[in-house]
Amino acid sequence: MEKRNDKMHELFRAMPEDKLPASFRERLMQEVAKEAEIQQRRSDRRGIWIASITSLLLVSLVLVFFVCFKMPGFRIPGFNMGEIAFYFSIGCSALGLLGLDYLVRRKLEKKAALSNKSKNQE
Amino acid sequence: MELYTDTYYIQRIRAGHIESFACLADRYSQTVFALIVRVVQNREDAEELTQDVFLKVFRKLDSFKGDCAFSTWLYRIAYNTALSAVRKKKLEWLTIDDSTLNNFADTAVDNGLDFETTEARIVLLEKALDQLSPGERALILLFYKEEKSIEEIALISSLTQTNVKTKLFRIRKKLYGLFKQMED
Structure with missing residues (x-):
């Protein structure tokens, strides 16, 4: 059957194809x-x-x-209110000091910027 | 000249480059459509089915193991999709019984089909093809039009190679019978 070199093959090849x-x-x-x-x-x-x-x-x-x-x-150990209060006070002091540090730095930077500006104008 | 192989594109698609699928579609969509349109005999349905085939291919690409050529795998999906679409429509086609086919001698068939390719012959062939069953049309088109080997057709149609050979032989006889009928 595997003979495709016949006229039938030619005919199939010549058949028009629908295009997409x-x-x-x-x-x-x-x-x-x-x-x-x-x-x-x-x-x-x-x-x-x-x-x-x-x-x-x-x-x-x-x-x-x-x-x-x-x-x-x-x-899980039980809670000790005395210890919690102690650690809470330490935390609060640390946060307060950080805030103070931030405010002081900002003030000093502003001062330095102002003095630089006046020096440049002179 | 083909720049890249199917395997290259498949690997790229698997890696997430879905735009590479367009290259595979460009390579095969026309031939797949040509086969489906002949099997289902309706242009609109064939366009939709061709799209379905490619979407199925995209969905199942991970399951393609590469144990056969990509084109064979693609044609198998196209063949099954087209035949199940026709089965749903329950179309009727001409049946020629075995006794009629046996009346045609093998040599007569070979000689009878050995003719010049003319416009009229092509029209006759198209008419004869329309009278074959969708399965028969698919097989003969795969063999003569798509130039697939018996081994490939067996893989596409899930038939044995002997079965494919027998079926093709009978389809040729049937075509000869139809040619004779139309010429008389």
């Missing part, structure tokens, strides 16, 4: 771009699902270990 419209490529590529966007969104969604499920599994695993097997054996 010139706009076909543009339309196809628009559809392809839409499809690519859908695929991208689908893959993003899949990624979010995988991350969420993995996180949930990890949290469940930790809870199971913590509740059922009491592992790892750590304890």
Whole structure:
């Protein structure tokens, strides 16, 4: 059968061919771009699902270990109001000093800029 | 001259450069359309189906393993898409029974189809093709028009090579019968 050098072949080759419209490529590529966007969104969604499920599994695993097997054996220490007040006062003083530093620097910079300006005018 | 191979474009598309798909479409859209339009016998449907074929190719590109040529894989999708579209429409076509086909001697078929290519003959061929079943049209077009080998046609149509050969042989006989009918 594999003889294609017959007259039938010539006849088929001479047969006129329907042509695709010139706009076909543009339309196809628009559809392809839409499809690519859908695929991208689908893959993003899949990624979010995988991350969420993995996180949930990890949290469940930790809870199971913590509740059922009491592992790892750590304890959250109770709050001591005296200590909190001490650390809070230190934090406040540090923040106050930082603010003061910022204000003083700004004032000094302004002064320096003004004196430079008057020197240049002279 | 072809600058880049299909594999090069496929790799680029897989890497996210979807504009490379236009190059594959430029290379194959016309031939795929020519095949589909002959199978479904409707220009508008064929245009839509050709677009469907290329969209399917784009969607399934990751599943293309490269165990056959890209064009073979593409034609397989085109062949299945066109035939399932025709099956949905439930069109009717001429059937010639085995006894009629057996009446034609093989040599008579060979000699009978050995004629000069003329305008009138081409018109006759087109009319005869219209009377074949869509599957038969697809097979004979793949063999003569697209110049695919028996092995490729077997891959495209999911038939065995022996089956393809037998079918092509019978289609040639059928065409000869139709030619004779139209000439008489």
